[in-house]
Amino acid sequence: MLSEKTINDIKLLATKYPDKRSALMPALHLAQKEIGHLPDAVLDDIAEIIGVSRTEASSVATFYTMYTREPRGTHTIFFCNDLPCALRGADEMLEQLEHKLGCKAGQTTADGKITLREAECLGGCDHAPVALIDGAEHQSDLTLEKLDALVARLINS
């Protein structure tokens, strides 16, 4: 399932550490970037290159919140509602976002475009409320207008 390029990148990663097992997490990041999630077949490929069992690869893929074993929507919004964000209105905003998307936190919109997840503190409390989009892009000082624009952009991309 993984492209040859990703397989080669993972093999290269494995040479970069004193113990190749350290390449497991970076490999999972690469694979998820390509496939979108981490199904068994992908874990098998990675496990073989890194030299761990599928069970080990799978437990690591399950332990860390940024990995997903199940397919997600085209985009994922990790929305922080820990205390510093909640003190600046995150709970109400999350409710509105759920309403707008027509799905609860932890679910994906009916059209499969957006998965909404609650996040733990994203380290941007000076610009709360904060969300992380697709594990790559921080959105801060969120307002309802900004969320509207964000959702519109994600739906159209």
Next chain:
Amino acid sequence: MEHLILRDLDIENLKDISVYEKHGGYGAFRKAVKELTPDQVTDAVKASGLRGRGGAGFPAGVKWSFLPKGVFPRYLVVNADESEPGTFKDRQIMERNAHQVIEGIAIASYAIQCNHAFIYIRGEFPYAADCLERAIVEAEQRGYLGANIFETNYQLQITVHRGAGAYICGEETALLESMEGKLGQPRVKPPFPASVGLYNKPTVINNVETLANVPAIIERGAEWYAKIGTPKSTGPKVFCLSGHVNRPGNYEAAFGSISFRDLIYDLGGGIRGNKKLKAILPAGASGPMVSPLVNPEVLDVKLDYEALAPFGSTLGSASVIVMDEDTCIVWAAKKMTHFFKNESCGKCTPCREGTYWLLKMLERIDDGVGTSADIDLLTNVATQIQGRTLCPLGDFATSPVMGSVKLFRDEYERHIQEHGCWARGK
């Protein structure tokens, strides 16, 4: 005042290597490698009094000197996991002053004779990780990293390693497990990482901000550095200010030079909407709250590592979360307990089960179906977690409950009598 850590506020484009060099950048590393022995560097850091900024305040130079003699390879692992609610200082330092972090890592690596250092950065900081990687490439191009650094035999490689979402990986032994491609679950100590660390080799783990202090110590001298701050807490500290203030942000100040009043009302521009201050969390979710309503004098103590002990709290990594008079304390305790319940790694029963029950009880009280026995039950369960867990997260997880019940027991009682929150707090 001149910034020593948040120098990006004084110098534009400091993150570019040419700008960093123009302001003395990599001069301290050159001085260390060319003029000082590794032990002399360690001694200077010891003499500076620099204490770890990751929360525990352990003296950095002392930690470096713990490595067993003659055992190689040895590793430096930089803790850039920054996940404590209310903490966002390391991120700013990495994004805007990455070269100072890299130079600090390089000097520390030289001091402990490490040839391969790792930066473990939380996966949710992709931009900060990119900034570090860019800085490393630039430093390699200039010959500050790689082989034969400054025409000596010293060589150093730095690798950025991205986590994938788990607060517990900030705990140093869980971080090592994660670096090794395993579940982020703390190890039993002893053995300590100094002797059995990454890949079972001697390892030093330091926080990003700790290491960012090192270049100035080498460049200007331990004696100069030790004069900043208080005798026991030397140097500058970055305070993260968040919550109900007008100007949240990172503020750098010498230890012992500012109080909560200075931080919140002067630097932070006061409480939003001119409301009254109700409570302060000095150390994010991990340390007990303090309140000027209960202890008015807490607003005026000058902050250093020891200052909050008389109030039953700690400075931790100085992630100061401010709550105004409208904040429901039961709700706040519930929020923080929810965090710890989610982030318990599950390895020990008191932490895994205890956080679950603490949350259940807080939800019950907040939902208006708690009974008066619940308050004592809460503190009882918290007491049973304390001291009975493998890593400090168990103790941290009891702070929200213990701190809030101690200061605001009446508010819990009112929730029970009036079947819920009378003024749904925010």
